[in-house]
Amino acid sequence: MSHVTRNQPAGTPTWTDLDVPDVGRAKEFYGALFGWEFEPGENVYTLCRLRGRAVAGFRHVPASDSPATALPGLWCVYFATDDSEATAKRIADAGGTLTRGPVEIADQGLLSLATDPSGSRFGLWEGRALVGCETVNEPGSLLRNDLTSPDPGPAREFYPAVFDFTMDGNDDLPGADFTFLRRPDGHEIGGILGDPEAPSAAWQTLFEVADTDAAVERAVAAGGTAETPSDTIYVRMAKITDPFGNTFQVGARLVNKP
Known part of the structure; x- marks a missing residue:
């Protein structure tokens, strides 16, 4: 935390x-x-x-x-x-x-x-x-933000120009069009994912939870909807839609992952 x-x-x-x-x-x-x-x-x-x-x-x-x-x-x-x-x-x-x-x-x-x-x-x-x-970085708080875009090129020019970010790839995701964004001191602040199937460019928000499956159950019981959780390389993640139609993600860190 x-x-x-x-x-x-x-x-x-x-x-x-x-x-x-x-x-x-x-x-x-x-x-x-x-x-x-x-x-x-x-x-x-x-x-x-x-x-x-x-x-x-x-x-x-x-x-x-x-x-x-x-x-x-x-x-x-x-x-x-x-x-x-x-x-x-x-x-x-x-x-x-x-x-x-x-x-x-x-x-x-x-x-x-x-x-x-x-x-x-x-x-x-x-x-x-x-x-x-x-x-931040504990269950119930902000964990991460990544930008998903069908055309990531403009974003990869824009954000380094505004914030002096540097970019590098992710060896853990060799098949993905993904670049880390880092502050001048090297600290990772998020990333940019190129996804041709994305409907538009948008920053995605990920909140940390202790148990993704339990969080999905709570979301549905409270009147939202959720996709089936799935394991990524870092977290067990699920997309949730609140009662107003707003979407976000929740994720629990996987054991033995940084």
């Missing part, structure tokens, strides 16, 4: 949140699945906590039949930055689009939303009172 008490280095996935049409129903589902606690009330933005530490957020967005305002269907990953304005400029220079911000979120920090050249959505977080996820 990892408890985070200060801002992460620039380019690190540091926060994740989800647009939901019904915060109360979201609390019921994700509380049953992950054991999260929540800030009181039905606010526009709700912090999700694991044993008192912030791990995610819900943003209330009314459901709509209009495609222009439809919920995105995925958790949004936010990358740490220590200079929102400078990173926003690098996003634009690299061919991305800033769609919101930077905007002050009370005393919590500065938030920005953007899309990369292939249309994948992500955010920036410049932490102040809230450094981002205060717990």
